[in-house]
Each structure stands twice: as structure tokens, then as C-alpha cells.
Amino acid sequence: MNRPLLITDCDEVLLHMVSHFAEWLDDEHRVRFDLENGSFADALTDAHGEVLPADQVWRLLDQFFREQIHRQTLVPGAVEALGCIGERADIVVLTNLPHEAHGWRVEQLAGHGIRHEVVCNQGGKGDPVQLLWQRHGRPRAVFVDDLPVHHASVAKHAPEVQRLHMIAEPRLARAIPPAEHAHARIDDWAVACDWILARFKEAE
Numbered sequence: 044m045n046r047p048l049l050i051t052d053c054d055e056v057l058l059h060m061v062s063h064f065a066e067w068l069d070d071e072h073r074v075r076f077d078l079e080n081g082s083f084a085d086a087l088t089d090a091h092g093e094v095l096p097a098d099q100v101w102r103l104l105d106q107f108f109r110e111q112i113h114r115q116t117l118v119p120g121a122v123e124a125l126g127c128i129g130e131r132a133d134i135v136v137l138t139n140l141p142h143e144a145h146g147w148r149v150e151q152l153a154g155h156g157i158r159h160e161v162v163c164n165q166g167g168k169g170d171p172v173q174l175l176w177q178r179h180g181r182p183r184a185v186f187v188d189d190l191p192v193h194h195a196s197v198a199k200h201a202p203e204v205q206r207l208h209m210i211a212e213p214r215l216a217r218a219i220p221p222a223e224h225a226h227a228r229i230d231d232w233a234v235a236c237d238w239i240l241a242r243f244k245e246a247e
């Protein structure tokens with residue numbers, strides 16, 4: 044039988060991102076990012092309290108990923124959980140970044156002790172999850188992500204894959220309810236690790 048497969052997101056699952064993005068926005072751009080807003084669309088405001096237009100938010104995000112990813116820190120328990128899961132499953136990091144960022148992300152994760160295949164994607168994660176699942180021989184599989192939109196996409200395109208909603212940033216986690224299309228919501232890696240291993244065991 045094929046080894047089980049874990050497909051995990053990076054930002055807000057393995058590495059903290061928004062808290063460092065918010066700090067950098069405040070330090071360098073006098074932009075306030077209200078992490079407890081719950082809606083990214085109007086969470087960033089300038090020094091006058093005006094909501095930043097979407098194109099400006101995307102430009103700042105792009106600049107952060109190009110120049111500031113050294114600021115990102117490990118989510119507690121992530122490395123230990125991946126170590127334990129990796130003993131019995133294959134692991135792929137599926138991250139929504141342009142393909143040109145692949146090398147930066149691989150190097151960044153390796154610097155934190157995470158050395159697994161990294162796949163860059165843009166848009167919904169349903170199709171790439173379906174492709175990875177097929178490529179690995181349709182094994183028992185678990186998908187982990189902080190964004191509800193990706194759980195909906197995976198539920199549609201790869202319904203056989205178990206879906207775990209995790210938001211490792213506590214301020215965001217408080218503001219965002221469990222994703223409708225996920226099987227479980229767990230924000231802590233120690234608990235998530237047991238849940239993932241239990242899903243793999245069901246298939247044995």
C-alpha cells in the first residue's frame with residue numbers, strides 16, 4: 044500500500060507570516076494591519092485611517108515576500124509534528140506563491156529545519172491537491188490550510204482528501220470561524236498531529 048500523504052500550507056500553518064507582515068507595515072510604511080478584523084479586504088489602513096486599495100495591498104505583500112521573509116518565524120510544534128508524521132507519510136508543502144519564489148521558499152523552510160518537497164501554486168488548491176494525490180497513487184491523504192477558500196476548492200476537486208483547518212496565528216484564529224468545508228478545526232500542532240495520524244490509521 045502507498046504511504047499516506049500530508050499536503051500542508053506554509054504561511055499561518057508552518058511559519059508565522061501575518062504578524063511579521065503587520066510589524067513590517069507599521070515600521071516601514073506607517074500602515075496598520077488589524078489582525079482581528081477577520082476580513083483582509085479592509086484590515087489595512089494608512090496613517091489617516093483610510094483603507095488601502097487592494098492593488099496596494101498586493102504590492103506590499105509581494106514586496107514582503109521578495110525582501111522580508113527572513114522575518115518569518117516557526118509555528119510552535121510544527122517541526123516536531125512533521126518529524127513524527129514524516130516517519131509514516133510523505134509530506135508536500137503546497138504554498139500559494141509565484142513559481143519564481145520556489146527557491147526562496149525551499150531555502151527559507153530548510154533554514155527552519157523543514158526539508159520536504161515544495162510546490163508553488165496560484166489560485167484555488169483543489170486542482171494541485173488532486174494532482175499530487177494522483178501522483179502519489181491515491182493514498183490516504185490529509186490537507187492542512189488556514190484559508191477556508193482552499194478547503195472549499197479541495198472539497199470540490201479532491202473530495203477523498205481529509206481536510207484540516209488550522210490557523211496558527213491566535214489573533215486571526217479568534218476572528219475566523221471553522222471552515223465550512225473542512226472536517227476539523229485545530230489550531231495547535233500537537234493536537235493536529237494526533238488527528239492526522241488517526242486519519243492515516245483509519246486506512247490501514
Ligand SMILES: [Mg+2]
Nearest residue numbers: 052054055189
Ligand atoms: Mg496560509
